[in-house]
Amino acid sequence: MLTAEHNFNLMVIFIREQLQQFAIKQGDKPSCNLVIPLTPFDLLGLLKGQSLDSDALYPRIYWEDIEHLQTIACFGAIDECTYIPEPIGEACYFGGLAFQQQGVQWADFPEILFIRPALEFTLEQQKLRLTCHFNGANSIEKSLLLINCLQKPVSPDAVNNIVVSREDLPNRQQWAELVESAIEYKALIPKVVLSRQTELICEQKVNQWDLINQWQEANPNSFHFAFQFSTNHTFIGCSPERLFSRENNRLKTEALAGTVNRGREPREDAILRQSLLSDKKIDRENYLVQEFIVSSLKRLKAEVTCSEPHVMQLLNVQHLRVEINAKLNAQTKDAHLLHNLHPTPAVGGCPKLPALQFINDKEHYNRGWYAGTVGYLRVDKSDFSVAIRSALVSSNKIKLFAGAGIVVGSIADQEWQELENKIHTILDILSV
Numbered sequence: 001m002l003t004a005e006h007n008f009n010l011m012v013i014f015i016r017e018q019l020q021q022f023a024i025k026q027g028d029k030p031s032c033n034l035v036i037p038l039t040p041f042d043l044l045g046l047l048k049g050q051s052l053d054s055d056a057l058y059p060r061i062y063w064e065d066i067e068h069l070q071t072i073a074c075f076g077a078i079d080e081c082t083y084i085p086e087p088i089g090e091a092c093y094f095g096g097l098a099f100q101q102q103g104v105q106w107a108d109f110p111e112i113l114f115i116r117p118a119l120e121f122t123l124e125q126q127k128l129r130l131t132c133h134f135n136g137a138n139s140i141e142k143s144l145l146l147i148n149c150l151q152k153p154v155s156p157d158a159v160n161n162i163v164v165s166r167e168d169l170p171n172r173q174q175w176a177e178l179v180e181s182a183i184e185y186k187a188l189i190p191k192v193v194l195s196r197q198t199e200l201i202c203e204q205k206v207n208q209w210d211l212i213n214q215w216q217e218a219n220p221n222s223f224h225f226a227f228q229f230s231t232n233h234t235f236i237g238c239s240p241e242r243l244f245s246r247e248n249n250r251l252k253t254e255a256l257a258g259t260v261n262r263g264r265e266p267r268e269d270a271i272l273r274q275s276l277l278s279d280k281k282i283d284r285e286n287y288l289v290q291e292f293i294v295s296s297l298k299r300l301k302a303e304v305t306c307s308e309p310h311v312m313q314l315l316n317v318q319h320l321r322v323e324i325n326a327k328l329n330a331q332t333k334d335a336h337l338l339h340n341l342h343p344t345p346a347v348g349g350c351p352k353l354p355a356l357q358f359i360n361d362k363e364h365y366n367r368g369w370y371a372g373t374v375g376y377l378r379v380d381k382s383d384f385s386v387a388i389r390s391a392l393v394s395s396n397k398i399k400l401f402a403g404a405g406i407v408v409g410s411i412a413d414q415e416w417q418e419l420e421n422k423i424h425t426i427l428d429i430l431s432v
């Protein structure tokens with residue numbers, strides 16, 4: 001175990017020695033991962049410290065679950081799948097699914113992408129470990145190469161950038177038309193979630209690691225993630241919503257839908273909070289999600305229970321939330337869960353297919369990984385967040401995404417305001 005005084009270079013030497021000893025014991029075809037305990041340091045700082053042109057260190061992934069049980073930074077890949085893999089042994093895959101498997105044209109972000117990382121730094125209960133993942137010959141050499149490229153962490157700074165322009169797609173007028181046409185379809189599609197892309201151009205290049213750092217400080221009770229598959233684009237997010245987590249055959253999921261803003265003072269906040277629990281339109285937004293999740297799980301022969309609705313408070317908004325627990329059928333795999341649950345009517349609509357068709361036909365831009373799902377898969381455990389409250393960062397551009405569920409009784413102006421509230425935290429960080 002390293003002591004706190006050891007600097008980064010000593011840590012690299014230490015890791016190299018461990019890898020070399022492991023190679024002597026295992027030969028060049030190791031049969032298990034190598035796990036090395038390290039003195040804790042900041043993982044966002046480690047991601048920030050890496051040079052953009054260290055190709056071997058791509059993909060770069062950051063992940064923190066909503067309960068803060070684990071914070072993870074991954075570098076490099078020893079396997080890449082454009083399908084949902086079924087992990088065996090100690091394998092772990094990080095990745096995600098786009099919102100819709102139709103017409104995804106996001107550079108670097110295909111319909112499905114999962115990678116098995118080469119290096120995985122995991123901070124858990126204040127202890128840091130490095131897991132070197134191996135598959136076959138020369139694996140240890142590959143890990144050594146990556147370790148030799150690693151540069152020391154650089155502490156995240158406050159975001160200090162000026163936004164010079166903003167463009168909404170759809171704009172306010174187009175949004176009103178979109179909401180109106182969704183309401184015209186209400187008999188066929190009782191709920192559809194419509195969304196907007198807001199493109200900000202900043203004066204300087206945006207540091208995505210500083211941005212996610214500040215975003216997670218402002219909204220700690222969320223998942224925090226970043227996926228960077230090449231120099232050009234990083235998809236980041238600070239999402240309050242879980243698609244599901246599974247531990248062996250125990251599944252946790254939720255219906256999170258229905259939004260009001262936070263009050264300026266405690267009394268107003270409490271009134272708004274109460275309105276979430278009593279408003280009919282909000283109840284409908286949420287209930288349609290719950291119904292979809294429960295029936296999807298029952299179709300997979302799971303035993304399902306739901307909690308009473310309660311309120312989840314974030315910095316600028318509060319949501320109605322119902323917890324759903326299930327005991328899975330022994331045959332159910334993560335791929336079944338992903339294909340059956342994603343996208344739920346929290347981001348798509350219901351009935352699922354007509355709602356997705358409506359979004360595909362009418363929305364003004366391509367959602368890509370926004371409202372998709374991101375997370376990881378292992379044999380015994382998997383965890384996926386719904387990729388909302390997310391942004392695509394490239395150079396000096398940030399595309400911010402926000403959506404709102406449209407049901408009978410939705411009013412375009414109020415839903416526009418809901419979109420504004422949902423991106424408020426990040427606009428605040430950028431002082432727009």
Ligand SMILES: C=C(O[C@@H]1C=C(C(=O)O)C=C[C@H]1O)C(=O)O
Binds near residue numbers: 241256257347403
């Ligand atoms: C689609 C988003 O959020 C979803 C829509 C909500 C709503 O309309 O009330 C609330 C939470 C999420 O289910 C988003 O934030 O982009």
Ligand SMILES: [Mg+2]
Binds near residue numbers: 257258259404405
């Ligand atoms: Mg809503």
